[in-house]
Amino acid sequence: MDNNFNINDVIRNTLQNSTKDICMEENSFQELKVRIEKENKSLKSILSERFYDYKAAVKFNTRKAVTSLLCALLIATTLGASFIPSVRAAAIDVVKTYFYLPVKNAAGDYDTAEVLSDVVEVKLCKITRTSLSDEEISGELNFTVKIPEKLINKYEISEKWLVSGLKTSENVFAAGVYKLQGSADKAKFSLSIMKSNSYEYKQISECSSSDINKNQKNLRIGDTEVFYQECPVLKGLEELEMQGKYSEEFYTRFASEPHEVLTAHEMHWEQDGIGYNLTDNGNNLSMEDMTAIVEEVINSK
Amino acid sequence: MDNIKLIELCRQGDMNAFNSLYNEYSPKALKTAYLIVGNKNIAEDIVQEAFYECYRSIRKLRKPEIFQAWFNKLLIRICWRMAAKERKTVCGSLDEGYDENVSTYMSVVDPFENSELNEVVRKAINKLDTPLRTTVILFYFNDMSIKEIAKVLNCMQGTVKSRLHNARKYIEKDLRKDNFLFPSEKIENANKECMING
Numbered sequence: 001m002d003n004n005f006n007i008n009d010v011i012r013n014t015l016q017n018s019t020k021d022i023c024m025e026e027n028s029f030q031e032l033k034v035r036i037e038k039e040n041k042s043l044k045s046i047l048s049e050r051f052y053d054y055k056a057a058v059k060f061n062t063r064k065a066v067t068s069l070l071c072a073l074l075i076a077t078t079l080g081a082s083f084i085p086s087v088r089a090a091a092i093d094v095v096k097t098y099f100y101l102p103v104k105n106a107a108g109d110y111d112t113a114e115v116l117s118d119v120v121e122v123k124l125c126k127i128t129r130t131s132l133s134d135e136e137i138s139g140e141l142n143f144t145v146k147i148p149e150k151l152i153n154k155y156e157i158s159e160k161w162l163v164s165g166l167k168t169s170e171n172v173f174a175a176g177v178y179k180l181q182g183s184a185d186k187a188k189f190s191l192s193i194m195k196s197n198s199y200e201y202k203q204i205s206e207c208s209s210s211d212i213n214k215n216q217k218n219l220r221i222g223d224t225e226v227f228y229q230e231c232p233v234l235k236g237l238e239e240l241e242m243q244g245k246y247s248e249e250f251y252t253r254f255a256s257e258p259h260e261v262l263t264a265h266e267m268h269w270e271q272d273g274i275g276y277n278l279t280d281n282g283n284n285l286s287m288e289d290m291t292a293i294v295e296e297v298i299n300s301k
Numbered sequence: 302m303d304n305i306k307l308i309e310l311c312r313q314g315d316m317n318a319f320n321s322l323y324n325e326y327s328p329k330a331l332k333t334a335y336l337i338v339g340n341k342n343i344a345e346d347i348v349q350e351a352f353y354e355c356y357r358s359i360r361k362l363r364k365p366e367i368f369q370a371w372f373n374k375l376l377i378r379i380c381w382r383m384a385a386k387e388r389k390t391v392c393g394s395l396d397e398g399y400d401e402n403v404s405t406y407m408s409v410v411d412p413f414e415n416s417e418l419n420e421v422v423r424k425a426i427n428k429l430d431t432p433l434r435t436t437v438i439l440f441y442f443n444d445m446s447i448k449e450i451a452k453v454l455n456c457m458q459g460t461v462k463s464r465l466h467n468a469r470k471y472i473e474k475d476l477r478k479d480n481f482l483f484p485s486e487k488i489e490n491a492n493k494e495c496m497i498n499g
């Protein structure tokens with residue numbers, strides 16, 4: 001501490017004494033004044049006043065210039081490379097995403113085909129389970145949902161779903177119907193209900209004439225015309241639906257993973273502005289049973 | 302006139318106010334520049350340049366109360382620039398000692414034995430590199446705080462502290478080399494002698 005105090009004192013005194021005789025020359029301010037006045041009249045000063053610091057503005061900054069040049073070179077190279085077909089193909093290959101859709105093969109059976117996501121714009125929908133009653137669902141959807149709890153005394157509703165992520169603002173209601181009798185006979189099917197003028201129902205009705213479908217028939221149950229057909233469906237569809245890996249566009253079903261394809265049986269009809277779609281999702285429900293179910297749903301109104 | 306009012310007038314381009322400002326700050330600025338570059342003529346040029354820059358840029362100064370620190374920053378920047386430009390001349394003069402025309406031998410009451418000590422310290426300060434020397438000068442000669450020095454030199458306060466510490470260490474080393482001992486060391490040595498003789 002004592003040492004520090006002494007050395008500090010010594011330094012301070014030395015610096016003071018070293019500059020004791022240093023003083024400004026008498027006319028030094030006059031020289032400065034002349035210089036300022038001279039500069040004030042020059043163009044430099046005018047520029048300086050107008051542009052605040054003209055020196056900085058015109059000063060060539062080497063680092064900035066080199067950085068700009070390198071950036072320009074990089075941009076030019078990237079732009080140039082983007083026009084080279086092999087580079088473009090490689091870039092697309094990196095970002096491409098495949099989807100899988102069911103197709104009919106030469107033998108008339110169903111199979112999956114790999115498609116690039118940029119070929120068809122695929123929008124995956126999400127289905128959520130609901131525990132709401134029919135009345136509550138009707139309130140939610142703005143249309144009346146009314147289906148018997150039991151169908152042809154063999155099948156009863158086990159699950160209800162609301163489908164979201166579709167193009168219309170109104171959701172689609174779907175009810176999963178399971179056969180409960182006997183473990184050997186595990187046939188299950190689903191019944192979807194939506195407004196007949198909705199985008200989703202139009203997809204079903206307009207695309208039912210697609211080449212991919214088989215055994216199309218028009219049936220008449222009472223006064224109602226019912227359309228029947230066989231179509232491809234991805235195996236494990238419900239799981240895909242629940243995981244959001246499934247999409248239905250123009251009645252073509254896509255999955256984000258390759259899947260086995262089954263033959264599903266469908267019936268759709270329109271009644272009082274509501275569209276219905278009954279499908280067994282490849283579970284081989286007999287046409288007689290399906291007809292009986294449709295009849296029961298129609299007659300329940 | 303109050304310094305803040307003076308600076309305000311300078312900002313409006315008042316030459317008389319600038320003259321007053323010059324008279325007030327130039328002596329200290331000259332001495333600071335002289336201590337940094339070690340040449341009176343260069344120091345005068347630096348002060349002229351610093352005040353010229355000051356006149357041109359004083360409009361940019363938003364807070365007149367920090368004029369001193371702002372001006373010192375300007376001055377130090379020019380000092381370092383000129384020192385770098387005149388490095389050979391400056392190094393020569395530093396090696397040989399300060400200007401011979403200027404009397405550097407002090408007549409003030411010396412805290413220690415003689416003016417020899419001051420001469421050794423002066424040479425030790427001259428041997429320091431420019432940032433260290435500038436820090437020492439701003440701290441001991443301009444009585445600036447570590448915080449102010451950090452702002453002027455545009456560095457961290459820790460850097461200023463370490464520079465001061467290193468500078469003191471070098472100066473002490475030079476003093477010991479020339480057989481200058483501090484009072485406490487003298488007492489310690491005396492005690493040791495007593496022990497041996499006793």
